[in-house]
Amino acid sequence: xxxxxxxxxxxxxxxxxxxxxxxxxxxxxxxxxxxxxxxxxxxxxxxxxxxxxxxxxxxxxxxxxxxxxxxxxxxxxxxxxxxxxxxxxxxxxxxxxxxxxxxxxxxxxxxxxxxxxxxxxxxxxxxxxxxxxxxxxxxxxxxxxxxxxxxxxxxxxxxxxxxxxxxxxxxxxxxxxxxxxxxxxxxxxxxxxxxxxxxxxxxxxxxxxxxxxxxxxxxxxxxxxxxxxxxxxxxxxxxxxxxxxxxxxxxxxxxxxxxxxxxxxxxxxxxxxxxxx
Amino acid sequence: xxxxxxxxxxxxxxxxxxxxxxxxxxxxxxxxxxxxxxxxxxxxxxxxxxxxxxxxxxxxxxxxxxxxxxxxxxxxxxxxxxxxxxxxxxxxxxxxxxxxxxxxxxxxxxxxxxxxxxxxxxxxxxxxxxxxxxxxxxxxxxxxxxxxxxxxxxxxxxxxxxxxxxxxxxxxxxxxxxxxxxxxxxxxxxxxxxxxxxxxxxxxxxxxxxxxxxxxxxxxxxxxxxxxxxxxxxxxxxxxxxxxxxxxxxxxxxxxxxxxxxxxxxxxxxxxxxxxx
Numbered sequence: 001x002x003x004x005x006x007x008x009x010x011x012x013x014x015x016x017x018x019x020x021x022x023x024x025x026x027x028x029x030x031x032x033x034x035x036x037x038x039x040x041x042x043x044x045x046x047x048x049x050x051x052x053x054x055x056x057x058x059x060x061x062x063x064x065x066x067x068x069x070x071x072x073x074x075x076x077x078x079x080x081x082x083x084x085x086x087x088x089x090x091x092x093x094x095x096x097x098x099x100x101x102x103x104x105x106x107x108x109x110x111x112x113x114x115x116x117x118x119x120x121x122x123x124x125x126x127x128x129x130x131x132x133x134x135x136x137x138x139x140x141x142x143x144x145x146x147x148x149x150x151x152x153x154x155x156x157x158x159x160x161x162x163x164x165x166x167x168x169x170x171x172x173x174x175x176x177x178x179x180x181x182x183x184x185x186x187x188x189x190x191x192x193x194x195x196x197x198x199x200x201x202x203x204x205x206x207x208x209x210x211x212x213x214x215x216x217x218x219x220x221x222x223x224x225x226x227x228x229x230x231x232x233x234x235x236x237x238x239x240x241x242x243x244x245x246x247x248x249x250x251x252x253x254x255x256x257x258x259x260x261x262x263x264x265x266x267x268x269x270x271x272x273x274x275x276x277x
Numbered sequence: 278x279x280x281x282x283x284x285x286x287x288x289x290x291x292x293x294x295x296x297x298x299x300x301x302x303x304x305x306x307x308x309x310x311x312x313x314x315x316x317x318x319x320x321x322x323x324x325x326x327x328x329x330x331x332x333x334x335x336x337x338x339x340x341x342x343x344x345x346x347x348x349x350x351x352x353x354x355x356x357x358x359x360x361x362x363x364x365x366x367x368x369x370x371x372x373x374x375x376x377x378x379x380x381x382x383x384x385x386x387x388x389x390x391x392x393x394x395x396x397x398x399x400x401x402x403x404x405x406x407x408x409x410x411x412x413x414x415x416x417x418x419x420x421x422x423x424x425x426x427x428x429x430x431x432x433x434x435x436x437x438x439x440x441x442x443x444x445x446x447x448x449x450x451x452x453x454x455x456x457x458x459x460x461x462x463x464x465x466x467x468x469x470x471x472x473x474x475x476x477x478x479x480x481x482x483x484x485x486x487x488x489x490x491x492x493x494x495x496x497x498x499x500x501x502x503x504x505x506x507x508x509x510x511x512x513x514x515x516x517x518x519x520x521x522x523x524x525x526x527x528x529x530x531x532x533x534x535x536x537x538x539x540x541x542x543x544x545x546x547x548x549x550x551x552x553x554x
Contacts, residue, residue: 112490112506116463149426151463152490152506158463186393186428186435213389213429218492229389229429 013038013247073109074126142178178205198242226276290315290524350386351403396433419455457484475519503553
């Protein structure tokens, strides 16, 4: 059953990348004015800042930290590079712990030309090598399956089925899933795999935006909710039926939106969220 | 097991769209000089020509007609438009029969914002409404699953599993599958679904090109074999293990390649085919 319209913004989270031109301090000042209650912090937004202090400032602004974006990128042809990726991911976990973020989102990685089966094994092994440290740090890891158009160099995990399979195989309390409508909306198995993810107790994050027709850029032409063809109410209905009660995270990469006044944009986000999410 | 390198171009087919700037007559003159033995004709290449005559000219040039591209685009919100699509597809079948093409490739269609489940039903019903006419005309229909990035407005059939399911459901002797590496290479189920398609006796066409990193345009930035990350020998190995003995069809949409000298391009196609296909 499709979800009911949202009557308030209590569960509205915005990713800092969505309003990329805003320095973190300005985001903290503006987000609450536009009804935003949760924030997912991209690591770039922390550059040159003390992470603990940033975490305190975020909480003082009245925002809940939903997750830290992003870890991952485990596959590499050389063992030394794979080890470097594991070390880097442990640092990301430490950063999340300092920030006070309960979750790290993983864009798992891929190497152009390396067999996908090999990249998938390296992803499994990389996550396995970080998971205990994450658990000990009180941080969870969310595998985000990425759209198949990113299978060349961003992620060899391209469907929710694969992410669920990976969670089952690793069977680790710190490893779950982030479901993003942009990556998953086309999948004929989506409803079934969302339900399965819920049964596994692994549905830990829900990201939204929209798919525009035409889409003019593979990376930075995402639409705001309502601008595209994704059945947002339908998918949120499945997500909620699977037991998810977390934030609805607005994650939009858009060259056009990054070029506009970010206050006007935040106002647009709030309206699009209430009308279409 | 990966396929062995191709030792000759006996199975090399080129889609007329690949060399879009060439009028059909020029393609017929040039293709054989560059080792091309098969041709898949896009309908645009027939515009303003008598179809029967064109078919005869193609055969006289020594080329085998592999298929006619393309039918499909069945879904629409209004019943009248869906009926118009069915009528149009019957005409495409007639055109294929006149041309002497044994196969029509179907890009099944999608309507932005219409539920994919609904579009998928309309596709099934549309193909069912054309299949008997195709059979009576001696023409087969090949469902081509399209990459998920085209699920908004080009095809709601996005995996080989879906195409196989559709063939099983329709269970019609005139309905099979065209497998294109560009659309399918990322799929973790690809090997299994190619094998299944073979067992169903439905694997009727094999299209190739490559996936470039980065890909700068969703439509017209395909790579020539060897320029990208697709495991072409691996996939051809699966296709041949599934019993496929047809042509290897080079189908490349590339704004850059369309802008170059088409003789030099055909030479490049031949070399890329022998080195990488």
